[in-house]
Amino acid sequence: MRIDVVTIFPAYLDPLREALLGRAVERGLLEIAVHDLRRWTHDVHQAVDDAPYGGGPGMVMRPQVWGEALDEVLPAGPQPARLVVPTPAGRPFTQTTARAWADEQRLVFACGRYEGIDERVLLDARARGIEVDEVSIGDYVLVGGEVAVLVMVEAVARLLPGVLGNPRSAAEDSFSDGLLEGPSYTRPETWRELAVPDVLRGGNHAAIARWRRDRALERTRDRRPDLLDALPPDALDAADRAV
Numbered sequence: 370m371r372i373d374v375v376t377i378f379p380a381y382l383d384p385l386r387e388a389l390l391g392r393a394v395e396r397g398l399l400e401i402a403v404h405d406l407r408r409w410t411h412d413v414h415q416a417v418d419d420a421p422y423g424g425g426p427g428m429v430m431r432p433q434v435w436g437e438a439l440d441e442v443l444p445a446g447p448q449p450a451r452l453v454v455p456t457p458a459g460r461p462f463t464q465t466t467a468r469a470w471a472d473e474q475r476l477v478f479a480c481g482r483y484e485g486i487d488e489r490v491l492l493d494a495r496a497r498g499i500e501v502d503e504v505s506i507g508d509y510v511l512v513g514g515e516v517a518v519l520v521m522v523e524a525v526a527r528l529l530p531g532v533l534g535n536p537r538s539a540a541e542d543s544f545s546d547g548l549l550e551g552p553s554y555t556r557p558e559t560w561r562e563l564a565v566p567d568v569l570r571g572g573n574h575a576a577i578a579r580w581r582r583d584r585a586l587e588r589t590r591d592r593r594p595d596l597l598d599a600l601p602p603d604a605l606d607a608a609d610r611a612v
């Protein structure tokens with residue numbers, strides 16, 4: 370997969386070169402390119418924004434600059450690419466989104482700032498046959514899209530084959546079965562008079578699986594009852610419903 374990020378603050382994306390993602394890039398599992406939007410300005414001030422039509426607070430990012438940037442980064446023509454614009458006004462970004470995007474060949478992230486990007490940039494991209502997703506990582510407002518891109522790239526990249534050491538990690542983490550993951554424990558067996566649940570030390574795999582499922586159901590019911598409501602009717606068996 371190739372990921373391109375267009376931003377006026379390229380250094381914000383430096384964490385993409387660290388740790389798990391950095392190693393994935395070094396191993397050729399993932400290609401990441403970060404572009405400074407100001408490369409496509411032509412004035413001495415490298416202006417990327419202007420006052421909003423209709424008045425109101427803040428500034429809007431100029432279509433000319435974004436248009437030239439995306440013409441270069443996402444040239445016209447048949448290409449399996451998806452343009453992603455992080456915005457608090459977007460559709461929710463979820464694990465389902467991450468799984469779907471993990472199958473894409475190319476993702477291009479456009480990081481808006483100020484009051485956002487002139488709407489015509491997105492209309493033009495769609496008119497050129499590009500899939501455009503406006504997505505939000507949560508119901509809060511950030512200063513720009515860069516932090517949201519870090520979140521989304523990590524959520525997607527960890528699902529790519531070979532990125533995680535153990536592929537079971539992605540298969541068994543929260544949301545994999547529609548539930549939140551339950552509690553985890555490691556050595557020592559007792560720490561500050563707090564003991565690891567006996568079942569986890571007993572070696573009975575069926576009992577361990579049942580205990581983990583019960584804790585996941587309890588946690589999901591307590592913290593995210595909406596996820597339980599969204600499960601398909603046959604997702605919970607009689608033992609689940611007894612929890």
Ligand SMILES: NC(=O)c1ccno1
Pocket residue numbers: 455456457504505506507508509510511512513514517
């Ligand atoms: N909530 C968000 O995804 C977001 C993106 C930019 N500002 O907020």
